[in-house]
Each structure stands twice: as C-alpha cells, then as structure tokens.
Amino acid sequence: MRRIYGYVRIRFPGQDADNPIITMREMQVPEKDIFIDRQEQYDDSYIEYQKLLQRLKADDLLYIKSLNDLGTDYQEIGQQWRTLTKVKRADVVVLDMPQLDTRRGKTQFDTLVADIVQSMLEYAPDAERSARKRRQLEGIAQAKRRGVQFGRPELPLPENFLQVYQSWRRKEVNGEKAAQMCHMSKANFYKKAREQKAQEESCN
Secondary structure, eight states: OOOOEEEEESTTOOOOOOOHHHHHHHTTTTTGEEEEEOOOBBOOOOOHHHHHHHHHTTTOEESSGGGGOOSSSSHHHHHHHHHIIIIIIOEEETTTSSTOOOOTTOOSBHHHHHHHHHHHHHHHHHHHHHHHHHHHHHHHHHHHHTTTTOSSSOOOOTTTHHHHHHHHHHSOOHHHHHHHHHHHHHHHHHHHHHHHHHHHHHOO
C-alpha cells in the first residue's frame, strides 16, 4: 500500500516551520510521516532526511515544499532527485511548483516528469557556469574598452636596457650576460628585446 510522506527543511534559525507543516497536513500527510530537518550552522547531515530515505519505498508519495529542500546547489538537488525517483522509485510532488508532480505523464514505460526534471537539473550547472563565464568575458571586454588594465603592472625597463640591448644585438654580450647587466631574468630580457626589435622594425 502506498505511503504518503512529507519533508521539510528549515534552513536558518527563526525560519517559520508552521506553514510548511500545515501544508503537509492539508495534503493528508500523517503527522508521524512528516520529517523535519533544522539546519544548524555547522551541521548539514540532515538526519531526518536520511531516516526518510530508509523508509521510502517504490510507489510511495513524497511531498516537499521546494526543490531547494533537496540540496544547496543544482548538483546536490539533482543527486537527491535521482535517488528519490530512480533509486527509490517514489513519486515526488513539489508544492511550490505544482507542475513538478511525477505522477503526471507516467505510463507503464516511462516517468516523463521525473526525467524532464532530472535533465533540467543536470543541464542547469553547465548553463550557469557558461552564463557566468560569458558575463565575465563581457565585463572584461567592457573594462578594457574603458582603459582598465588587468594583471600586475609591468616594471619600467632598466635605464641601461637600450645600451645593453644594442650590445646584445651586436653580439658583444650574450643573452645571459645582458640579462644580468639589466638585473632581469633571461626570459624577460628576451621578451623585451623582441618587443624592442619589433618596435624598431615598425618605425622603418
């Protein structure tokens, strides 16, 4: 026989638990089958949720107030949704999103709503990361157009750089010695030397 359960997650001190509990009663969830986790500052073990999972059987019905009651991010919510609908094979109704009712569209061969929600939750983190990266790139591009410089500012060239550079071009000193004379790393000296050479060629 199908059992009906309710799950409520209280996320912060002072959050009103009465309204969701009243809602569970209105959905005919027996008092003893309403599981409530009160998230403490340093405790995210959700003991009551684990007890619920132990009792939940295939074809049981679970009411939750919100998808957020299943986790703190899309990945965790997706994992728990899969556990409930695929591993436990229970029906889930999300009360603040009535369209998320896995009893709808269910046939002998599929679980339409559950699969759609699972796909959405798996897609959401990638979409969120892509959107965040796109916003960052757009912000950087706008900042560059305003003249904002990114990264560590380059140190000014040593006063003797051009003199040493010319000596290096004439092969009077090698790169290692030239870098030492300018108090630069060898790689940085070569980099600045290439830039200087390109600048000179562009002026010719």
